[in-house]
Amino acid sequence: MKSFWTDTVRRLTPYVPGEQRRGADIVKLNTNENPYPPSPKVIEAIQAVGSDALQRYPDPESAKLRQALADYHDLDISQVFVGNGSDEILALAFLAYFTNGKSLQFPDISYSFYPVYCDLYGIKPATIPLEPDYSLNLDRFEANAGGIIFPNPNAPTGCDVPGQAIEDLLTRHTDQVLLVDEAYADFGATSVVPLIKQFPNLLVSHTFSKGRSLAGMRLGVAFGDAHLIDGLQRVKNSFNSYPVDVLAQAAGVASINDESYYRQTLGTIMQTRAACVANLQARGFQVLPSAANFVFARAPEGDAKGLFDRLNNAGILVRYWPVERLDERLRITIGTPAQMQVLMNCLDA
């Protein structure tokens, strides 16, 4: 049969998300979700949306939500962009800023969606090797390239780079867009959102999926100079006018306005992370320093695959990649203390 796929479709190697297996006995520590529900005020805000609002198109500009985010970060609304999860924002940003014929620089061990976007748009990747200790040395990024993107903290390592090092990088490279993907910055890294006022080439992406417990809602944010954000708006308005639905807009505003709930759940997760690191180390794991809601730990004797299978059979889902430099390690999401105890019990058994 004749295939109607274009070369674009043919050359793709799509992203593969973590398994979404569910069940009462499943301990799901594989997709870096928040173990706590969103703020009760978020639920109230969703339930308060009337059915008449469902029948109407949402505000295509998401003005209330963007204003709430602008106020929260002491920015102007023109410096804020929202989308259908931070993945959509990354996809639009790659098209808007990195389809310039030059190479896009990102760490060789990083979020595995970046090379997928490169395939999608025909962008040439230039990977920057992590150091032997899995840290990211920003001096390795070169001038005159087509752009730079890295997560801070990085995934799946959890390691962060200091804000000052990013500021130095921006001072060195004023000729290309730097996209700092702060999906996990809530859990301890220094956000560079304040630097967008100084550097017109800095774009910072956030998500409501991790620290704000709204993975089910699909809500992402980008911050940048008004000119950068305007470019992103142009691409968005040439792709999908209404990517953020009425319920997500209402949920986002309610989440931003409940700072105390957010701080409390973040604090609990960071405490659980510290205990988890100690408990894993006591069991012979080597754990990278994590500023995220997960740890990347070398299994005893490096037998990550065997351990992954045993945990999986016991209904404990973690993430494993059969790839050089990663294949002796597991990425374990920080769950509730009770979930981490189940994990430790299984490791002891």
Next chain:
Amino acid sequence: MKSFWTDTVRRLTPYVPGEQRRGADIVKLNTNENPYPPSPKVIEAIQAVGSDALQRYPDPESAKLRQALADYHDLDISQVFVGNGSDEILALAFLAYFTNGKSLQFPDISYSFYPVYCDLYGIKPATIPLEPDYSLNLDRFEANAGGIIFPNPNAPTGCDVPGQAIEDLLTRHTDQVLLVDEAYADFGATSVVPLIKQFPNLLVSHTFSKGRSLAGMRLGVAFGDAHLIDGLQRVKNSFNSYPVDVLAQAAGVASINDESYYRQTLGTIMQTRAACVANLQARGFQVLPSAANFVFARAPEGDAKGLFDRLNNAGILVRYWPVERLDERLRITIGTPAQMQVLMNCLDA
């Protein structure tokens, strides 16, 4: 200041959606929304989603929703694709099927997002003129082009083409993808979804925004041969893994399962349309035959702009395009009988 916009961003002329002005006194007949709320069962389904589901990622494959749609249309789940509104689906489909270096054929008067997608991806458009009576003659589409897309019924005309004419077109042109955009097909046009079993080059898009009263939720569907849908999945999974949130998936299933509510609201809108056409004709309008939830009517003496302004000042929003062949006409969404009466009263004043 240096601009970081790529040529892609620069060449765009983004889509401009209809005004979203709101207010107690506003009669909003400008964006073809449904004047009735979604089924009460949809509201129940949204409220029944627990907060624990909000903290977890949604099913990236939207399997329950796709299965419900497959059952409804007597298809296999492999023939069904869902996305963040039908605009997102069109955007992905253009990338998947029309970036082939050849020209994409669509009517010169049609959904104004099609040329925007062409700009976004660098696709060359080949516009097919409508007939003097605004009908679409499918014989005008040529062989050996890069694809064909048209809405059925067309927008902003509301005119439909018979299913048999589309089947004949498919029989003639087996070498290019035909995308039939059935956003408005609920209101009287013949759907060609059953033809996807015969024609591997037919893709049909639907939306929950019009007939199903869920514009606020962002939910669209595509139907096609499993190979076509697989191509779309590959692009989607290279762009955004989770475009449809948990609440939209639940709302979609509940809507599909409440056939009687859906049929009832559609029936009411079609009755209101018939009355509206008669009332406009009685006031000197020439109204094109409409199979959609709007009418495209030539104003008395062709003074559409003057009438648009007067209606707008009275808080009645309709759509007007200052473009050749459209500029003597208004597109008026079919609202409730009470809303249409406000319109008629204003026309009489």
